[in-house]
Amino acid sequence: MTDPPPIPLVLRTRLAHATLQAVADDCGADILHIKGGAVHASLRPARPDAPAGASLEELALTRISADADILVRPAHLRRFLAALKHYGWEGRTRLYSGGAVEHSVDWWHPELGGADIHVRFPGIQIPADRAFEELWSERRSQDIAHRPCLVPSLDAQRLVLLLHAARNGGARSPDAAQSWTAASAFEQDRVRALATTLRAEVALAAATGHLEEYADRPEYDLWRLLALPDADVFDLWVAMVKAAPTSFDRARVVVYALRVKADRVGLRLQRRATLAEVVDAHGNRLLRGAAGVGGLVGRVTSRLIARLRGGASGRSS
């Protein structure tokens, strides 16, 4: 018997899910396990070499995820993070925008690896606490690493996979094919209904190839840009401001860009960043932002001039 052992990633994230559930139970926090090892077998692609008579679990391909993703009831976030710390987890990032820009925080366990603690899921526009309650009300239990873990309903799992796909290739994503194209019309209707309840129709449309039907929605630009492999960061930020559901959220997105984020620099460097590196990274970001503002002003001015000229020529004709 040897310990602590290096654990293969595919097992590590599943053991992390079970551990996160135990921590949540211990501190009385409500959490839902999403993506990766928490996805129900019926929503995973089938194994081409599965033997006849295989069970649903044996038939499904294993999903490998870099970390264990969970959604926590926003009101329970503080107590849950305190409990994680108590049990040896370490916070790697923090929420600078209260969740208006970042949707999750990264935590790390020396044996079980990473956990992505979501306070909301990108694409869902209703307030995070209401969204969680909606998903919680239809929760189900699913064994992960032989421990009962709470997961969203099958419809909600399908929607979460699609919202994730919307940011990762859109309708061309393998998740979109499995979760949408392979779904029955009845299942698609139920997912659409849930998306409407959560005000996630635009992101769902981005994953299912119907984004153009929502060109008049404030979130349209954001989801159009997220589908591009090389979207400009400044354009994304402008789209994020536009898509923010409330004035308060818009203000938080604006302020977020100006915050110094030492943890993000450290995460990129894979070590604690020095003061000089943080200042350098922040300075570069502000310069890119200034260039973006310059470009935006230029585009608006050109459009205005063109409109004025058009108006003048219209009057002269």
Place this chain on the structure above:
Amino acid sequence: MRYRVPETVAYIDGPDMELGDVLFLTLLPHGRSVRLEGIGRQIWTMAAEGSDVMAEIGKMVEQPPDISAVDVAVFLRVLVDRGLLTEVK
């Protein structure tokens, strides 16, 4: 003596994930993990299934394990002491 898996243990058996003769056990909620292989994995699995481990080991006549009854008893005691199995009275 019979055993069961405590509620404070999560586990994944390697063959279930096509990872061979290895078993990972994680103690909850701390997340400390233990790796068992070979005969150690077999003993834990038999115990977790509620089998009489000594009897099952005795039945392994075709490929007798290189382990004595005393070794098995000591190993089971260690597993219980470490919270990886619970004795069923």
